[in-house]
Amino acid sequence: MxxxxxxxxxxxxxxxxxxxxxxxxxxxxxxxxxxxxxxxxxxxxxxxxxxxxHSQEPQTRATAEKKTSHRIYNKQEQRQISLECRNYIHYLEEAKILTTHTREMVIDCIMSLDSGELILEDVKWLILMVLFNDPVSDDAFLQLESMLMDFEDGLIH
Known part of the structure; x- marks a missing residue:
């Protein structure tokens, strides 16, 4: 799929x-x-x-986004999302590319694939799709896209 x-x-x-x-x-x-x-x-x-x-009300999104939240993955999420991928999601959140809301969307999207553990490269593209489809995340999408394209071209900053 x-x-x-x-x-x-x-x-x-x-x-x-x-x-x-x-x-x-x-x-x-x-x-x-x-x-x-x-x-x-x-x-x-x-x-x-x-x-x-992405059609969720902006007020609901703002309420859901807590600056001090910390994500604890349940056992099923840990089985389906590798430690490497979870660390990458955390890295993007720390870098302010993912918000708590978009992080949860990414996790929901990964879990709904129901296709076993994805490799990091697949998760990167999935995150890009989530951000691309979010009208609020234009800057984050461009940042991640730039990171992915620079890495693929061998340019690491």
């Missing part, structure tokens, strides 16, 4: 975020690419859920 989400992010979402997609047309295209219909349905539902997470 994660491969489908990445494919859609690279093909559609990143290009034009205002573009309306025809679900049947996208499903047909993905099936032609060799993806299974059940995985396509799950991926589209996951993306729908991501979009709904």
């Amino acid at each position: 994660f491969e489908i989400i990445m494919y859609l992010f690279e093909s559609y979402i990143q290009v034009d975020q205002t573009m309306e997609l025809d679900t049947q047309e996208v499903t047909d295209e993905l099936m032609q690419e060799g993806f299974q219909k059940s995985d396509i349905t799950k991926a589209l539902a996951w993306l729908d859920n991501l979009a709904n997470m």
